Amino acid sequence: MSNSRIPAVLTGLGTCLPPRTVTNDDLAQRLETSHEWIHSRTGIAGRRVVDAGTGTAELAAAAGSAALESAGRSSCDLVIVATTTPDRACPATAPQVASAMGLPGAAAFDLSAVCSGFVYGLSVAAAMIGAGTFGSVLVIGAERYSAIVDPQDRGTAVIFGDGAGAVLLERGQESVGQGAVLHTELGSDGTGNELITVPPGERYLRMKGREVYTRAVPTMVESARRVAAAVGWQPEDIDAFVGHQANLRILESVAKRLGLPPERMITNIEEVGNTAAASIPLALASAADRGLLTPGDRVVLTAFGGGLTWGSAALLWPDLRPVHR
Incomplete structure (x- = not known):
């Protein structure tokens, strides 16, 4: 998806992580596992x-x-909440979020693309700004996977965590200036809908972990290559690759196939696990904090998730300071 004439620029970045940490040793007390087993297989x-x-x-x-504060703003025109774990099936979460943030009258809707949700939301927001429909869009990835993970299932209980990350996109002046979302691309394959469900x-x-791995790696590689090529970048031109934080092995395999050195791969999965739609903004904030x-x-941002869905985005990093709640 090519973002149109009016540029969308990333101006704010915010996060929210619950204060309680569950370690691998905590899980080992109730599951047949250990810190070494979990860490070696997932990171x-x-x-x-x-x-x-x-x-x-x-x-x-x-x-x-937090994202609005990061941008020095107090309002926005549209709130998109990408989530797999809404508090209720109906109504959507986003209007409640907009109200809680003190944004009366703002347009708001949920987006469901599982772990690709944030990239999907970013693409939709950039397109709406590009079309002149909205001047500012808040894209939030928020997940409470502890509500849908079986605490006795070693295959999922050790992987997923809770959290939220958000970015503010605003109408910009330069299509290739700092913060500009240059291009996005999205895809899906419903024949794999039973792999994560x-x-x-x-x-x-x-989740069928082995099958997900074999589908995720080549799909993420090709998606990243396509979005980079669309803006005239070779893989070696990418300064930072931020993949959905699903599994460290997946991230390392994708980076290796792209020919990227390890220092260009952004990860924070060790501290927060897989936070699905929240993982990319959380990883961006962590990387920004660490310089x-x-x-x-x-x-380049790249995600793969249930559906199956996938997507990538190419952007120029802005000068901003993440805010954490």
């Missing part, structure tokens, strides 16, 4: 988990408010 050492009574909307509103009538997520991103850096 995860801990994940954040909400306390009882904290919902997805609360996480999303906190991250969204909450089956009808069931409560918990089920791994410099204004003007050529950044």
Whole structure:
């Protein structure tokens, strides 16, 4: 998807992580596993988990408010909440989030693309700004996977965590200036819809990990190559590759196939686990805090998730300071 004449520029970045950390050793007390087993296979050492009574909307509103503060703004025209774990099936979470943030009258809707949700939301937001429909769009990835993960399933309980990350996109002046979203591309393949799913009538997520790995790596590689080529970048031109933080092995395999050195691969999965739609903005904020991103850096975001869905975005990193809640 090519973003049109009016440029969309990333101006704010915010996060919200629950204060409680569940370590691999904590999980080992109830599951037949160990820190070494989990870490060697996933790269995860801990994940954040909400306390009882904290919902997805609360996480999303906190991250969204942080992103507005980061941008020096107090309002926006549209709120998009990408989530797999809404607090209710109906109504959508986004209007509640907009209200909680003090944005009366703002347009708001949810977007469901599982782990690709943030990239899908970024693409939709950039297109709406490009079309002149909205001047500013808040894209929030927010997840409460602890609500849908079977605590006795070693295949999923060790992977997923809770959290939210958000960015503010605004109408810009330069199509190739700092912060500009240069291009996005999206795709899906419904024949793989049973690989990551909450089956009808069931409560918990089920995932076929080996099959997901074999589909995710080549799909993410090709998506990243396509979006880079669309803006005239070779893989070696990419300063920072930020993949969905699903599994460290997946991220390392994708970076290797792209020919990227390890230092250009952004990860924070060790500390927060797989936070699905929240993972890319959380990883961006972590990288910015650690000084791994410099204004003007050529950044490629790539995600793969249930559906199956995937997507990538190419952007130039802005000069901003993430805000955390």
